Amino acid sequence: MTRRNARGRTRGDILAWLLIVLLFVAPLASLIVGMILLAGEEDKRSVVAEPVFATITEAEFVDAVEVTVAMGWSPGVTVKAPSWSGLVTEIGVAPGDxxxxxxxxxxxxxxWRVAAPxxxxxxxxxxKASSKSDVAMLNSLLRSFGLDAPGDSWKSTTLSAIRQFALDIGVPDARSVEAWDPAWVLWTPFSEGxxxxVAVSTGQAAPSMGEDVIVGPPQLASxxxxxxxxxxxPSWEEGDQWVLRTGDISIPVQSTDLVASGADLSTLARALGSTEPEEAQGVVEREVPIQGWQVPVSAVHTDVSGALCVFRGGASGRLDPVVVEAQRGTIGTTRVFGELKATxxxxxxxxxxARSESCG
Known part of the structure; x- marks a missing residue:
């Protein structure tokens, strides 16, 4: 046999074996692999999910939010001197009074010179010859001092009240005065302050008309x-009661703009007025905590009608839907409100x- 014939036979054998692999071995291998994969899928489908339950936790929620309070200040209200002369012999008030x-x-x-709002x-x-409006204003003031001065017109009670007041503040010959002296009082543009x-001190000359006597604390303009x-x-429109807490101060709030919403800022102004800071740190939280339940996020179900519920484990493996209201929560948990028990x-x-179950 020649070498050429031998090489031709070898090539033929190789082609024959390749043909056998392509026609028989490869399809058989593919069939085997397919059967293995199909069996795996059938095994997966044959695995039935088991219910997993978790305990729930009852808690109080205040929904505290850390905030920054931005403040703008204005000068305090001043009490000015009337027409005075003499020497300051005593100061009756101190800062904070x-x-x-x-x-x-x-x-x-x-x-003594006293506050007259x-x-x-x-x-x-x-x-008694003064205008009716002046007499009416005087009688009203005397009554605010606790003196008997009824009505709006000049009466004997008016003069008696004037003399008693003059006696109380140390006016010489108080029982013989016939008129009200405006130098006895300092007009205050507020009923309470x-x-x-204090802008004056004992031993100095009495301040001239229009000079400061008392300076009020700085006021919060914004x-x-x-x-x-x-x-x-929080959403202020929900009607819940919220408070701002900063330091030891607690102020009811219902808006981000505390001045526009009418919040009482007097406590805040008194506490911070000495330094007049532009910012303060605090928290906004519920005035009264609310009770609720913490559950895993995955436990809350929404049915086709949009209702929310959780499924409580019942007797004999039964699942009892409990309609809930869901609110904010923490990572992995949701706060819900509903007819649940700690057990x-x-x-x-x-x-x-229970993906397709109803909450009803």
Whole structure:
């Protein structure tokens, strides 16, 4: 046999074996692999998911949100001197003291000068010949001092009240005075206030007309709150009661603009007025905590009608739907409100067990 014939036979054998592999071995291998894969899928389908339950936790929620309070300040209200002369012999108030009708503020030449929150300052003596409006304003003031001065017209009771007041503040010959002296009082543009500072001191000459005697604490001209980055303030329209807490101060709030919403900022102003900071840190939280339940996020089911519920484990493996209201929560949990008990366990893998169930 020649070498050429041998090489031809070898090539033929190789082609024959390749043909056998292509026609028989490859399809057989593919069939075997397909049967293995099919068996695996059948095994997967034959595995039935088992219900997984978790306990629930009852808790109080205040929904605290860290905030920054931005503040703008304005000068405090001042109490000005009337027409005085003499020497300041005593100071009756100190920073932080409250001022109201009749508060003894300063003593000049031994006579106390007291706070008078009238609608306008007295600019001249008041006698029985004065205008009806001046007499009415005087009678009202004397009554606020606790004296007997009924009505709006000049009566014997008016003069008696004037003399008693003059006696109380140390006016010489008080029982013989015939008129009201406007120098006995300092007009205050508020019914109640607080002393921020006293602008006079004992031993100095009495301040001239229009000079400061008492300076009120700085006032908050603006105040607003913003949530820290990544946090959200509550929805004020929901009607819940919220408070701003900063330091030891607690203020009811219903808006981010504290001034526009009418929040009482007097406590905040008193606490921070000495330093007048532009910002303060605090929290906004519920005034009264609410009770609720913490459940895993996956336990809350939404049915085709849009209702929300959780499935409570019942007797004999039964699943009892409990309609709930869901609110914000923490990572992995949701807060819900509904007819649940501390001993309840809720279905966690709802998507596997009860995906098509109704909450009704």
């Amino acid at each position: 409250a001022i109201s009708a009749g508060t003894k503020l300063i003593r000049v030449d031994g006579v 009238t609608s306008t300052p007295f600019y001249s003596p008041v006698t 607080t002393v921020g500072s 105040a607003s709150i913003t949530a820290k980055e990544g946090l959200t303030l 309840d366990q809720v279905l966690v893998n709802v998507s596997e067990i």
